[in-house]
Amino acid sequence: MNELFEPEIVAFVCTYCTYAGADLAGTSRLKYAPNVRIVRLPCTGRISPMFILKALQKGADGILISGCHPGDCHFTHGNYHARRRWMVFRALLEFTGIPSERVKYSWISAAEGGKFADLMNSITEDIRKLGPFDQYKALIKETEAPATF
């Protein structure tokens, strides 16, 4: 690869913690990789595993899911429910060959602007090293082929 590969990364975040953390990174003028597209949701409990599949379907190379630290959820236990779901879904993705390096999870509070910026940078670097998710992209390409009879 001559040109530097620019991965596309989607971050699903809860509005009360990680989104506020991302905001803090912005207002503190911390620079971080521009590869990340943020999707804001009310709570990690609202982040359905379907979102992960949808992001992959649309060609994402990496995904981050992030919310409030345990005990800090605005709705008291949305993140505890989410954590169980992630645990199971993560094992399922792993088993079907979607590498866990491409789907990451984190707790980032409203005060952790620095952690947010650092994580975006490190995830972007990690995915850059992995390269595009070729196996999945080949499947996407197949869907674009004209029908044959």
Next chain:
Amino acid sequence: MVIGYKPGTTADRRRPHFIRTPEEADQLVLDSACITNLSGYLVSEGLLSDEKAVAIFLKPDGIRSINILAAEAQLNIDQILILGFDINDNQVTALEGEKVEEFATLIESIKEQAPDALKNPLLEKIEGMTPKERFTFWQKEFSRCIKCYACRQACPMCYCRRCIVDCNQPQWVNTSSHTLGNFEWNIVRAFHLSGRCVGCGNCDRACPVNIPLRLINAKMAQEVLGSFDHFAGMSHTQEPVLASFKKDDSETFIL
């Protein structure tokens, strides 16, 4: 009503049979070919709505299904009489008890054997592969799927009136049966059955292209057993594993 088995189209097949009068009882058969988990019929529309008792022939996996359906508020256990049986070495034996609670010790012992029972050479082989190889393995399997949804129809745990694959606003899962859509469908199916599958094999047997569906479910059963000590269908009051949590659930992977 009694739900049982009668002879099927070939010598080794049985089909479900629903009888309403004592005279019909001799149409029923019970032998080692009666392997289908019949519990799903209980939640078919209107079957339980007259609140009359229903007796149903069930193996231990089916009895666990009853517990799950009750725990998920799909049926009232007081309405169900269980005609329990098991098959070992082609021999049918009757199980003691008629109410689902009476099978608690039996299910307890099945849970104890589960770590060994869920072991499978192919499963271990897949676990030993690299992610790329695993992806290729499942890509090959799922590419054959024709999205007939027979696996869903056959599964007692797939009772949703409106399945996520039938929703098109938004359309989460590609409906056409190219490999991408098949991949998504099979992942969603496995996820929705995590911690709920009893391993009855109805899905496997229904699949016209022989995708090893139960293998993914077995993997997920191992996962919930190992991570949350959850074994599906222990009792009719068991909390569904993905609708409950513990504050100290493990989280080694969260950054």
